[in-house]
Amino acid sequence: xxxxxxxxxxxxxxxxxxxxxxxxxxxxxxxxxxxxxGLARENISGIDALNSEYFVMEEDVENDLMRxxxxxxxxxxxxxxxxxxxxxxxxxxxxxxDSEISLLIxxxxxxxxxxxxxxxxxxxxxxxxxxxxxxxxxxxxxxxVTLTNEQTYEVSGFAEDIMFAHNSMAFVTPExxxxxxxxxxALIISESxxxxxxxxxxxPGVAVVSASELKNAVPSYQxxxxxxxxxxxxxxxxxxxxxAAFFYVITIQKxxxxxxxxxxxxxxxxxxxxxxxxxxxxxxxxxxxxxxxISLIGMVIPIDMPFYLNTNLMALVSVLFLVVAFIGAxxxxxxxxxxxxxxxxxxx
Amino acid sequence: MNxxxxxxxxxxxxxxxxxxxxxxxxxxxxxxxxxxxxxxSGASGSGKSTLLSxxxxxxxxxxxxxxxxxxxxxxxxxKELTKMRLTDIGFIxxxxxxxxxxxxxxxxxxxxxxxxxxxNEARKRSKALLEEIGLxxxxxxxxxxxxxxxxxxxxxxxxxxxxxxxxxxxxxxASLDGARxxxxxxxxxxxxxxxxxxxxxxxxxxxxxxxxxRVLTLEDGHLKAESxxx
Ligand SMILES: Nc1ncnc2c1ncn2[C@@H]1O[C@H](COP(=O)(O)OP(=O)(O)OP(=O)(O)O)[C@@H](O)[C@H]1O
Ligand SMILES: [Mg+2]
Numbered sequence: 001x002x003x004x005x006x007x008x009x010x011x012x013x014x015x016x017x018x019x020x021x022x023x024x025x026x027x028x029x030x031x032x033x034x035x036x037x038g039l040a041r042e043n044i045s046g047i048d049a050l051n052s053e054y055f056v057m058e059e060d061v062e063n064d065l066m067r068x069x070x071x072x073x074x075x076x077x078x079x080x081x082x083x084x085x086x087x088x089x090x091x092x093x094x095x096x097x098d099s100e101i102s103l104l105i106x107x108x109x110x111x112x113x114x115x116x117x118x119x120x121x122x123x124x125x126x127x128x129x130x131x132x133x134x135x136x137x138x139x140x141x142x143x144x145v146t147l148t149n150e151q152t153y154e155v156s157g158f159a160e161d162i163m164f165a166h167n168s169m170a171f172v173t174p175e176x177x178x179x180x181x182x183x184x185x186a187l188i189i190s191e192s193x194x195x196x197x198x199x200x201x202x203x204p205g206v207a208v209v210s211a212s213e214l215k216n217a218v219p220s221y222q223x224x225x226x227x228x229x230x231x232x233x234x235x236x237x238x239x240x241x242x243x244a245a246f247f248y249v250i251t252i253q254k255x256x257x258x259x260x261x262x263x264x265x266x267x268x269x270x271x272x273x274x275x276x277x278x279x280x281x282x283x284x285x286x287x288x289x290x291x292x293x294i295s296l297i298g299m300v301i302p303i304d305m306p307f308y309l310n311t312n313l314m315a316l317v318s319v320l321f322l323v324v325a326f327i328g329a330x331x332x333x334x335x336x337x338x339x340x341x342x343x344x345x346x347x348x
Numbered sequence: 349m350n351x352x353x354x355x356x357x358x359x360x361x362x363x364x365x366x367x368x369x370x371x372x373x374x375x376x377x378x379x380x381x382x383x384x385x386x387x388x389s390g391a392s393g394s395g396k397s398t399l400l401s402x403x404x405x406x407x408x409x410x411x412x413x414x415x416x417x418x419x420x421x422x423x424x425x426x427k428e429l430t431k432m433r434l435t436d437i438g439f440i441x442x443x444x445x446x447x448x449x450x451x452x453x454x455x456x457x458x459x460x461x462x463x464x465x466x467x468n469e470a471r472k473r474s475k476a477l478l479e480e481i482g483l484x485x486x487x488x489x490x491x492x493x494x495x496x497x498x499x500x501x502x503x504x505x506x507x508x509x510x511x512x513x514x515x516x517x518x519x520x521x522a523s524l525d526g527a528r529x530x531x532x533x534x535x536x537x538x539x540x541x542x543x544x545x546x547x548x549x550x551x552x553x554x555x556x557x558x559x560x561x562r563v564l565t566l567e568d569g570h571l572k573a574e575s576x577x578x
Pocket of ligand 2: 396397398518
């Protein structure tokens, strides 16, 4: 302990540099991950909001929700087999200042309504619930929104994260969506057995699709997540190499000092503990600083930016960095334990 | 002060195998007792450092035995030897080999703390030793701020922190000028006498021989002509 701290203090500059580089690497990983998560949510959070594991949709549309439509007969057939609620969709455009925004209007049974963050869920036919990101466009509760049928709806509230394929969603009541050019795109299965799903799937023209199949069929989702995830993996690999190399080089530089310490009777254990303490301190400092920085950025970043931080991600990144640093330190430890004090002394 | 001895019997050291085989020590026998300062001399490459390193538990031997205070320690494990270097054997090197990032007081107290002394006790002992050699004004200095002589004296005191039984010094004066060298040797002699330790010192410098009780000369793998001084 004493050894570790005294050395960190004496070679402040060197260790501050290492901490700074570690901080930057951790920050970069967190930032790209937050970006990936943010983009992911713009693509699929609308599906998550429906809170179901299985959906029924038209067959032969490659699981593309936007192309799916079910007939009255098909809907009845499914509902006779299992408990399922229709999901009705209508693609609309609304005006915001000079530009038009695409809005995917949705309606479903009360039990499938997404969680409201501000305001409340529409109660009358002339109300709608908007995605929170539209606040950035200047919308607020009580505003009027005109859809393509020339009807005006009042914003009753906002929900966090209801987006599909980069389009904001808006929820209206099932009665209200009938006024729009809508269709039943899918059914949301609440609870079902394997056999029930098989029966539905066997029926002509319909397919049972899991939530993850539905998400993976969103073209922009796949296209964005793959390169980003690859980037994150590479960032980790690079960080691992850089950190391991750093800790290794620092240890090698200290070979003769460790040799002297051993010659005057310092046990390998004391030296190993000293290295571990340094690695833990440096890594924790760098990672904690990066967590603080990314959290501050998360607080001030505009709501319409694709950026999402969750604690799981932050914990995962922190743990991975610690593990990587420990592997780096581990390599050096083997070296330190093998140092021959005599060699270290005479090589000076 | 209890009387103890260092006994070396039939000590040999062979480096390498086959064609590269060199017998550096071919059978060393000698003994030393408390309060005795022995100078080890001999031509360059005669094996002085090799012998001292074996005595200090830093190098493995080939054959023979060495007993310090009746403990045969050459075959101890690496861990036990490290412990022994901490508490029973004080080593002084040609250059001081102080740790650059510790101030002088911590430098000394560190080894005592390693041996289990409390922080307060260790610092007290460290300061007392440094005062003894006139370094009290340097307590908080780092090695880089000291002169070569000051560094070497601090390193000697570091070797004494755990009250070792034996003090081994490999050319401790080689990097010092004549006057400083004699100062250091006088200091070593006084330490060995006052504390009843066994001291073995390697040197090439014949001006220093007179400070020792005995001079042993290594030649062709054997100790030659134990010249009795005084
Ligand atoms: N690790 C080793 N492997 C092989 N040979 C070695 C090794 N260490 C020392 N020797 C050889 O052993 C002999 C004695 O070396 P040693 O360092 O003990 O000499 P020395 O008497 O201390 O010399 P000097 O006065 O120059 O310091 C030399 O011939 C050296 O080459
Ligand atoms: Mg030598």
